[in-house]
Amino acid sequence: MIATKNFLTPEMIAQIEALAPRYPNRRALTLPALHIVNDALRYVPLEAVIEIADVLGLAPADVQDTLSFYAFFPQDKPAGEVRAWVCRSISCALRGGEQVLEHLCQAAGIEPGGTSADGAITVEAAECLGACDFAPCMLANKDLYKNLTPETAAAFLRDVRSRVTAD
Numbered sequence: 646m647i648a649t650k651n652f653l654t655p656e657m658i659a660q661i662e663a664l665a666p667r668y669p670n671r672r673a674l675t676l677p678a679l680h681i682v683n684d685a686l687r688y689v690p691l692e693a694v695i696e697i698a699d700v701l702g703l704a705p706a707d708v709q710d711t712l713s714f715y716a717f718f719p720q721d722k723p724a725g726e727v728r729a730w731v732c733r734s735i736s737c738a739l740r741g742g743e744q745v746l747e748h749l750c751q752a753a754g755i756e757p758g759g760t761s762a763d764g765a766i767t768v769e770a771a772e773c774l775g776a777c778d779f780a781p782c783m784l785a786n787k788d789l790y791k792n793l794t795p796e797t798a799a800a801f802l803r804d805v806r807s808r809v810t811a812d
């Protein structure tokens with residue numbers, strides 16, 4: 646049986662271990678392990694970094710190095726249940742992406758990068774999402790939203806909030 650840690654559950658550790666055969670060494674598992682923990686907790690606190698390092702047989706600084714290379718993993722507190730990345734690169738910017746970002750943040754009562762008080766959503770600015778044909782667009786968790794307008798962004802936020810409060 647896999648030992649429980651404070652932040653890493655046996656399920657998370659089992660998921661990490663299940664990936665091990667696909668990688669040349671334990672160090673190469675660092676990024677997948679960070680994603681597994683982040684998917685489950687919506688953040689990767691320092692304590693979890695130490696636990697990941699323990700599972701992988703690495704120094705905590707090695708794991709923290711990888712984590713801090715990307716701006717993707719929150720460390721202080723969990724991101725919202727939905728993490729929305731609104732594209733601000735050129736095609737989206739020319740087609741109103743900045744207004745969509747501003748409108749979404751305003752409706753959620755936050756600044757870009759912030760999380761709404763109810764924990765429903767974190768809204769962040771993103772660089773090109775590779776879907777310029779559908780500008781302006783947004784990635785929310787794993788779903789791509791295309792051809793957004795302030796109105797469709799507002800409807801998206803209402804939907805997110807109704808789903809979160811229904812849980």
Ligand code: FES
Pocket residue numbers: 732733734735736737738772773774775776777780781782
């Ligand atoms: S510029 Fe927004 S998806 Fe490419």
